[in-house]
Amino acid sequence: MMWKHTQNIRxxxxxxxxxxxILILWEYGxxxxxxxxxxxxxxxxIVGKFWQTLTIQAHHLGVxxxxxxxxxxxALLIGVLLxxxxxxxxxxxxxxxxxxxxxxxxxxxxxxxxxxxxFGLGVEPKILLAFLLGLFPVFVNSITGLGEIxxxxxxxxxxxxxxxxxxxxxxxxxxxxxxxxDAIKVAFPLALVGSIVGEFxxxxxxxxxxxxxxxxxxxxPLVFATLLSITLFTTVVIGLVVFLExxxxxxxxxxxxx
Numbered sequence: 001m002m003w004k005h006t007q008n009i010r011x012x013x014x015x016x017x018x019x020x021x022i023l024i025l026w027e028y029g030x031x032x033x034x035x036x037x038x039x040x041x042x043x044x045x046i047v048g049k050f051w052q053t054l055t056i057q058a059h060h061l062g063v064x065x066x067x068x069x070x071x072x073x074x075a076l077l078i079g080v081l082l083x084x085x086x087x088x089x090x091x092x093x094x095x096x097x098x099x100x101x102x103x104x105x106x107x108x109x110x111x112x113x114x115x116x117x118x119f120g121l122g123v124e125p126k127i128l129l130a131f132l133l134g135l136f137p138v139f140v141n142s143i144t145g146l147g148e149i150x151x152x153x154x155x156x157x158x159x160x161x162x163x164x165x166x167x168x169x170x171x172x173x174x175x176x177x178x179x180x181x182d183a184i185k186v187a188f189p190l191a192l193v194g195s196i197v198g199e200f201x202x203x204x205x206x207x208x209x210x211x212x213x214x215x216x217x218x219x220x221p222l223v224f225a226t227l228l229s230i231t232l233f234t235t236v237v238i239g240l241v242v243f244l245e246x247x248x249x250x251x252x253x254x255x256x257x258x
Contacts, residue, residue, distance in 0.1 A: 039220065041221040046224040046225055046228060047225075048221075050228055050229070056210070057207075060206050060207050061207055061233055063205040063207075064126075064199065064206040064208065065233065067123050067126040067127050068130050068191045068192045068195045070127050071126070071127045071128070071129070071130025071132075071133075071134060071195065072131075072134050072184070072188055072191040074127070074131040075132075075187055076134075076187075078131070079135050079136075079139040080176075080180070082096055082139050082142075083143040083176075084142075087146050100136055108132060108194060112197050112201045113201055115129065116198075116202040121202040121203050122203075125202065126194070126195045126198035126199060126206070128198075129194035129198045130191035131194070132194065133187075133190040134187035134190050137187045137190065138180065141179040141180060141182055144179055145172075145176025145178065145180060146173070146176045147172075148175075149175050177249065178245070178249055181244070184241055185238055188238065188241075189234055192233075192234060195208070196211075207229060211223050211226050211227075214226065
């Protein structure tokens with residue numbers, strides 16, 4: 001038992017140790033071989049720039065976070081509603097699935113300039129791109145969670161006197177909640193990418209704008225510092241989703257103790 005505990009500690013320490021080794025090699029290796037700062041700044045310069053521009057980073061990250069969350073909320077709402085329509089209106093499946101699959105195959109960066117032309121340089125193109133990038137995973141997971149239920153469970157719910165509304169809220173929706181939370185883990189980074197792409201194409205706010213500003217000014221540490229902000233923000237949001245899963249979804253099979 002003690003040996004197994006030691007093995008678990010060693011495995012948990014492997015990833016941080018490897019990351020620390022990479023940082024050390026990066027810090028001293030880049031200077032040793034003479035890589036200029038404007039090509040590859042060292043970690044200490046990146047962290048220094050991050051703290052130096054923390055207020056600016058927070059402002060632009062707040063703008064990007066707002067458009068991302070609005071787009072993700074729209075994707076959740078529309079994705080679940082489309083999944084319900086496909087589930088309860090059978091002919092809709094032949095219409096919705098091919099259209100979404102075909103549209104999902106289109107690179108969103110290719111249509112981003114059109115959104116800027118149609119909707120201007122405001123927040124609308126960023127929200128729309130975030131929505132479109134987050135929609136497909138939410139829809140696919142929602143239709144799986146709402147539809148993949150054992151027939152015996154549905155028959156038992158009907159025998160217990162449940163109507164379609166109660167069966168949906170108590171059986172189908174509860175079964176779909178873990179699928180939807182899993183979809184959020186995928187859809188959120190995609191929605192964030194959509195917002196940033198919109199800021200690349202047009203706008204004067206957001207982390208995408210900040211990255212372009214650093215690029216144009218040859219301020220590579222600022223670019224890396226902004227990427228660090230994006231990474232931290234994504235990690236915090238995904239961590240929050242995982243935490244809520246552990247607290248609120250203890251009943252799901254993967255969370256049960258064996």
